Amino acid sequence: MAQVAQMKMFWPIFWPVFAAILAAIAIIVLAVSKRLTFWRIVDLIVGGIFIYAGAIKALDPVQFANDIDNYKILPWTIGVGLAFYLPWLEMLCGLALIFRLFHRGAFAILTALISIFLVATIAAKLRGLDITCGCFGHASQHWNFSAHLAVDLAILAALLALWLSTRAVPARGSDR
């Protein structure tokens, strides 16, 4: 029992701390380095996060449809459509980051997705809704609002840092 309680306390703290450290490293190194290897590692981490987040939701689209519905923004039918579509879009964009194919397109989509998600999370909080999901689907149901916010902001920061880095590092499939 004590172990379960410890785990319950550990996970909500672990993810925001992990994401915040990741974002802090990305931003600091952005300022001092333009080295290809570093950005490839950040690509892999951010791409991996989106593949993981997408896979979790793709495995249980029924649950994800309910999670979307919790936000009370979209009609149920549209939420169901998104529940089938968004996880694959996330995974595809994650792969695009990792393989640096359609790199810019993937950045644009993922930045838009995470920004919309951030706004929806804040709006839900302001409306007093009890949000039991995050960008990791129902796996993040025990996170509190600040944990959601920290993770989303960290991912957004990492994406923006990567986006800026593409100015220095040309990607395959890019016109530049």
Next chain:
Amino acid sequence: MVKSSLVRQALILAALALVPGFGEAIYFRDKISWQSPVPASEMVTVAQARAWGDNAIWIDARPDAEFASDHVPGAVSLNEDRWNELLPQVLAVWSPEKKVVVYCSSLSCNASREVARRLRKEAQLPNVFVLKGGWEEWLRSRK
């Protein structure tokens, strides 16, 4: 040039994701309703649930404070916040021939269908229904 490449790439990715999305929608077509969060077969009206009489177990999925303030007579509290703690008291009153009716505050709340889903999936209970309109509808039917 860069902008058009960005839009083109984004459109290609968005279009590619449609393929597995459609595939999954077809695969899960029997497991989810596109019309309503709860399939009609898993919903029950207050009148129908009342007609079941003692054969129904009423489960209140609202937070503890709301349950304490008032609830359907004989209802058992089971919410997600204290799931592990409260589940045994539900299982104690459950028997295979009984029907389980879960309710939350209103038509728009999600707690009842989430508790119903977990009762089916995790507790493996059959005949679990969500009360249409929830507590608000119950109060209305009393007037």
